[in-house]
Amino acid sequence: MRSLPSYPSLRSFLDWCAKTDQFQRVSDPVSVIHQMTAVHRNVLETQGSVLQFDHPVLQGGVGSDVPVVVNLFGTAERVAAGLGVSPERLDDLGAFLAALRSPTPPDGLRDALSRWPMLKAALATRPKILRSAPVQTVVLEGAEVDLAALPVQTHWPGDAGPLITWPVVVTRPFGSEVADVSCYNAGIYRAQVLDHNRLILRWLPHRGGAAHHQSWAQQGERTPVAIVLGADPATLLSAALPLPDTVSEVSFAGALNAARPRLVQAKTVPLMVPADAEVVIEGWVSPSETAPEGPFGDHTGYYNRAEPFPVMEVTAMTHRENPLYLSTYTGRPPDEPAIIGEVFNRLALPTIRAQIPEVHDLWLPPAACSYRMAVVSINKRYPGQARRVMMALWGMLPQFSYTKMIVVVDRDIDPKNWEDIAWALATRMDPVRDVMVIENTPMDYLDFASPQPGLAGKMGIDATVKIQSETSRDWGEVMKTSQKDAAFAADLVARLMAGAGS
Template identity: 75%
Template sequence: MREMPVFPDLRGFLSWCEARDDYASIAEPVALEHAMTAVHRAVLERGGPVLRFDHPLSGGQNVDMPVVTNLFGTTERVAAGLGVTLDRLDELGAFLASLRAPEPPEGARDALSRWPMLKAALATRPKVMKRAPVQAEVFKDDDVDLGRIPVQTHWPDDAGPLVTWPVVLTRPHGGEANEVNRYNAGVYRAQVIDRDKLIMRWLQHRGGAAHMRSWHTKGEAMPVAVVLGADPATLLSAALPLPETVSELTFAGALAGKRPRVVPAKTIPMMVPANAEIVIEGWVHPDDLAPEGPFGDHTGYYNAAEPFPVMQVTAITHRKDPLYLSTFTGRPPDEPAIIGEVFNRFSLPVIRAQIPEIRDLWLPPAACSYRMAVISIDKRYPGQARRVMMGLWGMLPQFSYTKMIVVVDDDIDPRNWDDIAWALATRMDPSRDVMTLERTPMDYLDFASPEPGLAGKIGIDATNKIGSETTRDWGDVMHTAAKDAKFAEDLLARCLPEVMS
C-alpha cells in the first residue's frame, strides 16, 4: 500500500518536505519562552510548512541546537508519515485491519495475493545494530545536562520547559531488553525540573503507568528511554490507539515498510531506535514523585499541578548536529488535532470490523478531537442507534472518553454541521431520543466532569425513527428529481456560466 519513499529517520522526511517546498528555515533568533509557540501556531493555522528555527534563545542566550516544529501541521503530511496520500487512507486502514485479523487463504493464488501482508508482518521484526547515529555523542553522569536541549516553555502560565513530542519507551518487569515486541511506546509530556531530572506525566490507564506498576510492586526502579526526533512511522505509531497487545515499535515497521533499527542503550537495559535524533536514558524509582504543572493543555485550559513520577536521567545520546523536534498543545487547531483528523479515517475500517453498520464517523477537532463523535449508520431496526452508542463506549477503548455521541442516518454527512443540525432538528425528540450514563471513565483533564476521572455520557439518536420507535407516520425526505437537477445544471451552464464557474 505504501506510495511514499521509505523515511528511515526524521531527516529523510524533512528532505522530502523540503523537495515539495513544504519546509522553511527561520534564521532570526526566536525565544523558546512563548514566542516560538506563537510563531508555530500562526503558521499552523494557515496550513503552512514544517518550520526549522536555526537560532533558538533560552533566557536570551543562544542554544546550539535547531528546533523543528509543525511536522504534522497538515493532514497531507500526516498521511505521508503513514506512507500514503490522503486519498488512500481508507485503503491503508482496511489493509491494517486485515493484518490485525487475517482470514485464512482460500488457495495458492489467494496466498500469493497476500504477499504484501506477509511482507508487512515481517517488517515488524526489529534489526539490532551494533552502532547507531543516535549514539554518535554520549553524555553520562556529571556530563548530563538537559539544558543543552532547546526545550520550549509554551504558554505564559506554564510551570517551565516542557518536552511535548517524546516517544517514551518502557517494558514490563520480567521481560528481557531484547523483547522489543513487549515494549510500550507512548507520547507523554515530560517537564524538565533539573539538569538530570524529568517528570513523566503518564495517566494510570496508559501503558507506561502499567509497566511502572509491574516494576514498583517488586520494589525496583524501571528503565525508561525518552526518544526525541524519531522517524515518522514511530512517532505516529506511538500516538495511535493500538491494542495493549500490539507493540508500537514493531507496528512502526509495518507502517514504514522497513524493519525498525534498534541499538542497546548505553546505561539502561533497553533497546532504542538507532536513527532517532536524541535519546534520554534513565530510571523511574518507586515513590519518587514531584508536582507536575500547571501547563496549557489540549482542552484550551491550564491543568492543575499534580504529583507524577520523576525520571532520573543517566545518559543523553544524540546524533552529530542533532535536531530537536517539538510541538505545542492547546485549543484546536494544533498538531494533535490534525493527527486525530487523519486517524479518524485511518481507524474507520477497524471500527467497522467491530460494528459493521457504521458507515462513517467524525470526531470534530474543535471538540478536542475525541470528546464528541458523530456517527452515520445503515439503520435497519429499532434501537440500532443506541446499540451502536453502547458498542462504541463499551468495546473500543478510544471512545471511552467520548462524552457525546450523535448517531445519524447514512444520508447525513457527519462532517457537515448543517446536515447534523438538520438531523437534530427534524429526527430527534429530547424526551425519547436522548440516553445518558453516569460515573463513567473520563479524561482526567476534563474540568466539566463532577469528579476527576469520572463523568456522564450522552447519546443522541438523530436517525429516522422506524417500527416501534414511533407511533406516528414518519415524513418522506424531499429530493429534486434527477432529470430536473440535470436540466437546471445544463440551463445554468448555458445562460449563467458565471454562476456555475
C-alpha cells in the same frame, strides 16, 4: 501498503518536505519561552510549512546551537506522508489496521497471495540490531548530562516550566528480555524538565508506559526508560496510534516503513532504541518518587492542575552530530494532535465497521478536542439500533470511553457537515424520547465539566428517522430533486455561467 518512499529518519522526512515546498527555515532569533508557540500556532492555522528555527533563544537570552523543528504534522497530507501513504490511500492502511485486530485465515492459495503485502509488512517488523548508530555519535553520561542544553519550550504563560512535548518514551515490562522488542511500549507522554538531570513523566494509569512502570515498582525495582527525541515519522505516529495491545509500536513502525527497524543498545539502561533518532535521553524511573507535574496548557484549551507523577533520573544523553530538536504545542484545536486525530479517525473506520457493520461513517469533530464528541451515520434497519450503536462505540476502544456525547444520524446525513447535523437534530430528534443519559462513567480527568475527576456522565442522541415501534406517527417524506432535473439544472447553470464570463 506503502505508496511513498521510506523515511528512515526525521531528516529524510524533512528532505521530502523541502522537495514538496513544505519546509521553511527561520533565521530570526526566536525565544523558546512563549514566542515559538505563537509563531507555530500562526503558521499551523494557515496550513503552513514545517518550520526550523535555526537560532532558538533560551532562558536569559542565551542562544542555542540546536535548531528546533515544529509543525511537522501540521497538515493532514504530512500526517499521511509520515504514515507512508498519499491521502487517498489512507483507507487501505485503515483496512490493514483492522486486519491486525481481527486477522482471518487465508482462504486458499489465491487469497494467501493477495495477502503478501501484509506478510511482507509483518516480516519487516523484525529489528536489525546495530553495534553503533548515528544517535550515539555523541555520548554524555553522569555529570556531563545537562538537559538545559536542549531548547525545550515553555509554551504558555501559565506553564510551570519547560516541557518536552514530542518524546517517544520507550519501556518494557519487568521480566522481559532486552532483545524482545515485541513486548516494548513506545508512547507519547509529555515530560517536564525539573533540573539538569531529572524529568517528570506524565503517563496516565491506562497507558502502556504506566503499566510497565507498575510491573517494575511491584518488585521494588526502578524502571529503565529511554526518551527518544526526533524519531522517524513512522515511529512518532506509531507511538500515537491506538494499536492493539498485542502489537508493539516499535515493530509496527517497521511495518509502516516497509523496512526492518534499526535499533541499538542504549548506553546506560537495558533497552533498545531507534538508531537514527536525533537524541535519546536514558534513565531510571523511581518505583515511588513523584513530583507535582504542571500546570500546563492542554489540548482542552485549559491549564490542567498540578498532579503527582513519577520522577526519572537521567543517566545519559546521546545524540547525532549537530542534532535537531523536534517540538510541538498542545492547546485548544487546531493543534497538531487534532490534525493527527482527524487522520486517525479515518484509519479507525474500518476497525469500527468490522465490529459494528451498520456504521457508514464517523466523525470526531476536532473542535470538540477530537474525541469528546462523535457523530456517526448508520444504515438503520430496526428500532433501537441507534442506541445499540452508541453502547457499542462506548465499549469498543479505550479512547471512546472518554467520548461524552454521541450523535447518531441516518446514512443520508453527512456526519462531517454541521448544517446536516443541525437539520437532523431539528427534524428527527425529540429531546424526551431520543436522548439517553448515563451516569458515573469513565472520563478524562482533564474534563473540568465532570462532577468528579475521572467520572462523569455520557449522552447519546438518536437523530435518525424513527421507524416501526419507535413512533406512532407517520413519518414525513424527505424532499429530493430528481436526478434528471438536477442534471438539467447543472447543465443550464453551467451554460449561463459560461455566457456571463464571455
